[in-house]
Amino acid sequence: MTLLERLGRPSQLNVQVRIFASRTSETIDNSYQKLKRKIHQRIVAEMTPDEQHILSTKNQDVHAIEQVIDTYVQKVIDSNPFSMPRGDRSRIISEIRDDMLGLGPIESLLKDDSVTEIMVNGSQKIFVERMGKLTLTDIRFHNDDHLMNIIERILSPLGRRIDESSPLVDARLDDGSRVNIIIPPLSLIGPVVTIRKFSRTPLTLDNLINFGTLDRRMAKFLQLCINARINILVSGGTGSGKTTTLNALSSFVSPNERIVTIEDAAELQLQQPHVVTLESRPPNIEGSGQITIRDLVRNALRMRPDRIIVGEVRSEEALDMLQAMNTGHDGSLTTAHANSPRDALSRLETMVMMAGFDLPIRAIREQISSAIDLIIHQGRIKDGSRKVTHITEVQHIEGDIITTQDLFYYEMTGIDENGKAQGVFRATGLLPNFLEKFSANGIELPGDIFQNSDISQGVF
Incomplete structure (x- = not known):
């Protein structure tokens, strides 16, 4: 045979x-x-x-x-x-170095600037995000014990712990990258680690223009809104680039202003000389000592800030943020998770209700409409790219409804042969009602900025 x-x-x-x-x-x-x-x-x-x-x-x-x-x-x-x-000598030396001093198998991913997110689904499956696309890597941990050792290495310097009685934790690496960890019994596939990478060099609006996130006309308008002290909410889904856009916008704040930033995990990289960075604190091992975003927003009001920048509002701190915007802290910025500009307003209502005050819905909506001037909504398109899909003005109350109007929007026209989204950014031609703030702050708005034609290509 x-x-x-x-x-x-x-x-x-x-x-x-x-x-x-x-x-x-x-x-x-x-x-x-x-x-x-x-x-x-x-x-x-x-x-x-x-x-x-x-x-x-x-x-x-x-x-x-x-x-x-x-x-x-x-x-x-x-x-x-x-x-x-x-030929394996140098490889084994670097891997042992990473195991002993770094974060083991994922250390190389942390050093890879093309990787924006690392997702460890148990010891044997490690995914990364590059250019908005998820891919499975060939990197693995030996077993769950090896992965848990690396998790302990992340948490030990922070004085944090994770075990069966406290099986989930948020943390931050030395470079500022955000880390979420969840382990059994909550996770049924072993320890799960999600790392949102921290950009070593903050992206500018010019970078976002080159990436196709927005066009030069929209960027110029947003720059002028920062100069005119317009209150801005950046909304969008998870991973849509809200913090990146917020960071780029903050670069236009005057260096003569006192800025207080408030975040769960410090990511903003402001270059101005007068910046106070505050970070919330979770409960300690005994369950005490927690300092929330709301505590920090309240404290920030006593620090004589010219502007308050809250990395993200998720809960009852939304009420304190709105009150700050309504009491002389014009030009403040924040972000929130939402699926559309209208949804962002609904979520703000819900968050204010979580503050525990029995406020009438109309009173809440009046607070929102008088505090927020502009919503920048960002989304992820099918090809994984991020786009500013709407720049929407928040106007006033009509009856019990907050009225809004789109100033700019992204219109998707199709997908090319390479799977890339094709589309254009358009102006609606409508003028915002907050133009008096531009005049009050000595900012001149180009008359053709709301027309569908290119403006100067100068660098901001």
């Missing part, structure tokens, strides 16, 4: 070849992981005081650390010359 006859038909042969290749790959991978563990164990067991100092010093010398690890790699190779495939 021939080999093909023993293996069966071609399709069966292909299946068996794939199975053999998969098992061979698993065997190689297991051997590789065993080798890494052996080197790691030897470092822990034989490390000298001088080597320990190199590995534990605050300002770590990467080259010196890799030299220490390389010494132990050589010791393992000397005792078993065939334990390491040729």
